[in-house]
Amino acid sequence: MKLIVKHEIRGRIRIHICGGAMTIRQADLFAAYLGSLSMVSDARVYERTGDASIIYTGEKKELIQQILKFDPEDPELNRLVPENSGRELNQKYQTKLVGRTALRITAKFFFPAPVRAAFVLIRSAGFLAKGIRCLMKRKLGAEVLDAAAVIVSLARRDFDTAGSIMFLLGMGELLEEWTHKKSVGDLARSLSLNIEKVWLKTENSQILVPITEVKEGDEIVVCTGNVIPLDGEVSSGEAMVNQASMTGESIAVRKAAGSYVYAGTVTEEGNLTVVVKKTSGSTRFERITAMIEESEKLKSVLEGKAASLADTLVPWSFGGTLLTWLLTRSPSRAISVLMVDFSCALKLSMPLAVLSAMREASSYGITVKGGVYLEAMAEADTIVFDKTGTLTKAEPVVAGIVPFEGRREEDVLRLAACLEEHFPHSIANAVVAESRRRRLIHEEMHSQVDYIVAHGIATYVGNERAVIGSRHFVFEDEKCVVPEGEEDLFQSLPEEFSHLYLALGGRLAAVILIEDPLREEAPAVVAELRKLGIRKVVMMTGDSERTARAIAARTGMDDYRSEVLPEDKAAFVEQEKAEGHRVIMVGDGINDSPALSAADVGIAVSEGAQIAREIADITVSGDVLEQLVILRTLSTRLMQRVRKNYRFVIGFNLALMGLGVSGIMPPALSALCHNSSTLLVSLESMTNLLRDY
CATH class of the missing domain: 3.40.50.1000 (HAD superfamily/HAD-like)
Known part of the structure; x- marks a missing residue:
C-alpha cells in the first residue's frame, strides 16, 4: 500500500491512499484497523477521496509504519468488522440531499418561467397522490395537509411558493427517513457485535467454538433451554421448540430428524443435533434489524398518546386554515397555518428518543x-x-468436594463437569471451571442428558443411573441413599456452603460444596x-x-x-x-x-x-449489577424527554400558527421553521441521556 501525507500538525495527520476512491468495505476495514491501533485516538476515513484524518500520540514515523501494515484481505479483520457499517446508508442519503438541492437551485435560477412552472406541476403530482391515498383510507393525515398547501399555491398560480413548499417538505421527509434508518442501524450494529458460541459436534465429542467458525454442513448440538443459533435440518434427537420469535406460534412445536429449525427459536425440552444450512453473517444484522423494527410496535403509552394526538390535530389544522381564510381573506396567511402540522415531529421524535435510549442502553451492555x-x-x-x-x-466457586465410598475427588469432579457443561447455569459453570482449573480432561462418558427444571440432571453412565442436583431431587425424587457407614460424614457437611449432590447407581457418590459469594x-x-x-x-x-x-x-x-x-x-x-x-x-x-x-x-x-x-x-x-441502576435512570430520563418533546412540539407549532395568522410569517418560512424544528427536536432526541455517567 502507498500513501501520501497531505497535511500534518503535531498529533494530527491527513493522508491519502494512492489508488483513487475506496469501496465502502475497504473504508470500513481501514477505519476499523486505524481504530485498533493503540496510538490512534480518533480516525475518519473518507471513501470518496481515499483520504483519512488521524489524531494520534507518539511518533509520526511509527504511525506510518503501522498504517503500511494494513491488509484489507486480513481474515481476522474481516471477521470482526460488520458487513453493515452505516457508511453506505450515509453516502446514499448525502447524495440524495446534494442532488435535490442542486436540482432546486438549477430550476429556480436557470429555468425559464414556463419551464419552471411545468416542473413544479410535474413534481406536485407526487404530493397530490399521497394526499389522495390518505383520504381513500378515510384518514386526515399530514399528507392531506401538504397536498392542500400545494394545491392552494398552484390555484393562485404562485409557482415559486409551491416549489419552495415541495422542496422543503421533500427535504424534511428525506432527513426524517435518514435519521430513523440511522438510529435503527446504529442500534442493530451495537447488538450484532456479540459473538456467540455453539457446541460443534466432532467425531468423538463436542467442542465449544465461536459461531463464526461454524461452516455450512457442520453439525451443532442444541440442548434444553438453549437458543438455536443457526438455520438447519435436524439430523438426530427430538425436542419441543418455541418458534414464537419466528412464526408467532404460542405453542412449542415438535422437531425430530428431518425437521427444519430456524435461528432464534428456543428448545424448551429435549436435545437436537442440527446440520447447519445457513451460517452467520449479514443475515444476523438483518435479523436484528427486523427485531428492532418489530420492537417499535411495542410502543410506550406516551408514544401511543403522542401518535394519537398527532392524528387528532390534523382536522383542527384544516379548521384553523379555513377560519384564518374566512377572517382575513388572505390565502397566504391560510397557507402558513396549513404548512404547520404536529404529525411529523410527534410521530418522529418519540420513536427516535426510544431507539436512541435502546442504543445507549446497549453501550452499557x-x-x-x-x-x-x-x-x-x-x-x-x-x-x-x-x-x-x-x-x-455470576460465577460461584467450588469450595470443596466430599467424596463417598472411597472415590477420588478428581474422578467425581470429572463426571460432574461432564454432566453440568451442557446446561449453562452459574452453579454448573462453577463445577466446569473447577475441573478446568485442576486440568481434568474428559470425554463424554454418558448417554443422553435430561434436565429437570429446578431439580437437576439425570443420565446413564454405562448401566448405572447418574444424577446430580438438589437434595430434594437426589434423595426424594430419585430415592438415592447415603452409603452405609458414612452417615456421620454426611451429617457433618459444612452448612456455610450450598450443596450439590452427585449419585451413581442410587448411592451418593459425592457432595460438591459451592461457595456463592x-x-x-x-x-x-x-x-x-x-x-x-x-x-x-x-x-x-x-x-x-x-x-x-x-x-x-x-x-x-x-x-x-x-x-x-x-x-x-x-x-x-x-x-x-x-x-x-x-x-x-x-x-x-x-x-x-x-x-x-x-x-x-x-x-x-x-x-x-x-x-x-x-x-x-x-x-x-x-x-455488572449496577446496570440495573443505569437502566432505571435511563428509563426515567427517557420518559422525561418524551414529555418534554411533547410539550415543545405542541407549543412551538402553535406559535408558528399564530405568526402565520398574524401575517408575520409567510408560507415558505413557516414550512422552513416547521421542518427545522422537527429535525432539531429529532436530533436532540438522539443525544445520550446519561451524559453524567
Missing part, C-alpha cells in the same frame, strides 16, 4: 426489546431478584434503586431458609422467599401485579423463565440460560 419495557421500568415500584447468579456473583455492590445497588423510586425489594431463591435469611439481611431486602420452585416465583409476581404493583423480575436461569414472562419487565442476565434471555424483555451483562 443492556439489550432492550421495546419502548414499552423502558416505560414499565421507569414506572415500576417492586423489584424481585433471583439470588443465585444475580445478587450473588455475594456481589460486593449488591447492598449499594439495592439502596440506590430505593432512591430511584423502587418501594419494595424482594429476593426469591431455591436455597435453604438459613442461606436465604443471611443473604437478605446483608443486601437489605424488604422480603424474601426460600426453597421456592419456578411456579412459586411466577405466582408471587402475579400476586404483586394483582395488588396494583408494577413488577420487575431479575433472573438468570431456566427456572426463572415463568417469572420473567409474568413480570411487567423481565430482566435476564446474559451469562444465564438462553431461554431466559429469549423470554426476557431486557438483558443485562451478568458481571
